[in-house]
Amino acid sequence: MDRNELLELLTPEGLRLLDDLAQEPAGADPVARVSRLRAQGHSPALVSAALTQDRLRRKAVGKFGEFAERMLFTQASLEQATRLRVAALHAGRFRALAPTHLIDLGCGIGGDALAAAAIGLRVTAVDRDEVTATLASYNLAPFENADVLNASAEDVDLDPYDAIYLDPARRTSGHSNTTRLTRASDYSPSLDFAFGLAETRAVGIKLGPGFDREDIPEGWEAQWITVDGQVVELGLWSPRLARPGITRAALVLNDAGSHEMTAAADSADVEVREPGEYLYEPDGSVIRARLIGDLARELDAGMLSPGIAYLTGDTAVETPFAARFRILERFTLDEKKLKRELKARGIGTLEVKKRGVDIDPATFRKKMSLSGKNAATLFLTRIDGQHAALLAERA
Incomplete structure (x- = not known):
């Protein structure tokens, strides 16, 4: 939005138009809206500014709730x-x-x-x-x-x-x-x-x-x-x-x-252990704050590998600070073998997560040529320093 667009909006006509647009249902045909507003006598500049602002207001509800209905925005702001x-x-x-x-x-x-x-x-x-x-x-x-x-x-x-x-x-x-x-x-x-x-x-x-x-x-x-x-x-x-x-x-x-x-400070990491029944993926804020060790102690869990932000344990613990997965099977990180295993299990929907390996999840998923009705999560990572893959399901 530049200064001229803002001046168009901050007029009685512009503000009334914004109020009118707010009453319209979401998903209206944008071309039809432009034609209708132009036919009503509004200038092209005002129509463009008002429709842009209406779109931003609707998008802003996720951040500002009902306050968004009377606020003004730019895309960047x-x-x-x-x-x-x-x-x-x-x-x-x-x-x-x-x-x-x-x-x-x-x-x-x-x-x-x-x-x-x-x-x-x-x-x-x-x-x-x-x-x-x-x-x-x-x-x-x-x-x-x-x-x-x-x-x-x-x-x-x-x-x-x-x-x-x-x-x-x-x-x-x-x-x-x-x-x-x-x-x-x-x-x-x-x-x-x-x-x-x-x-x-x-x-x-x-x-x-x-x-x-x-x-x-x-x-x-x-x-x-x-x-x-x-x-x-x-x-x-x-x-x-x-x-x-x-x-x-x-x-x-x-x-x-x-x-x-x-x-009071960064928490010390816990010891590495062999994969247990569950894998925990800590929330990003926990990782950023370097509180993985404290979380591991709460979960009675260990690290999968030094410096890798995945935890594992045998107890299912409810926590808002990590997503929990049940480990189904462990494999070597071999693309051809994994492709065969996924096909044998009828896995057509695959969530791919990775830490500690130089693999693009989207590219890897395409290589798997997935088909079937089942869903799973595949972790591509290191276990005690060695590349590995863990097939899992959300628990």
Whole structure:
């Protein structure tokens, strides 16, 4: 979305059109919609902007629920926005600190600021991009305790604020087709700037889950968050916001609720053992937080191989922190033999997982020429350092 498209939308005609589009059922023919709206006298620019916005709003329901119905987005800002469920956790951590004024640097379309304002915190949201800051202003308009600045984080006078939340730009600038920045030194604002703020204030930072652990400052809490099976972020919390005795945390959010593993440091791995009746695949947040050893001890399980994030044991334990599979058979990692074995078992649907081997699962699956009515999971991995394949079923 560029400035002209935004101006088209932020008119009485544009906002009424958005409200009308929201009443239409999902899946309507886009060509027919364009023709109908043009026939009603709307300009081509407004029709394009409104239909794009309607599509983004419908997509945003997964992140923002009913709030999405009155918010505005760009494609890039929606992709990068914090889910409201996660933003509420961020806001709750700040509320426990009881700040007088929170500032959200790099606010995007205002997801985190919205959650903070909704629980009564006074919040100022800041974004250097004019269009994005305007969208944040619109999205935060219902909250008298929230305001928005169009400025670079480094240029804002931070004296009035006693708590700071940062979501550094980790992608190239723009409102669509952005690319991920691979070097933390290219983030904006820089992490040196962000970490330096913690010397005098409470600071929280949102980062990608693959952030280099070696760059996490001493004394900060690192919390990796999984939502519905996907690791979505790493939250870093300065000593004033870190929970006592916790520097590593894995939080799993799903339909069943909220579940968390915490530790004072990375956990030590457990011993390698022969495959038992079950294989456990730890959640990505547990792997990122390096709490596999603690999870293994809870499951009374061992490692399949050193440095491989698969666990095995003989006890079926229910846990939100790992998927459980029953091991059916062990094979050498031989493509021809595996193809014969899968055919003999009538396996037509195969989930292929791999760790510790240089194999593309999609390519491997095609080579198996699958046919049949049965389904299974095949783990391509190492067992005590040796390449192997484990045929399994979800248990």
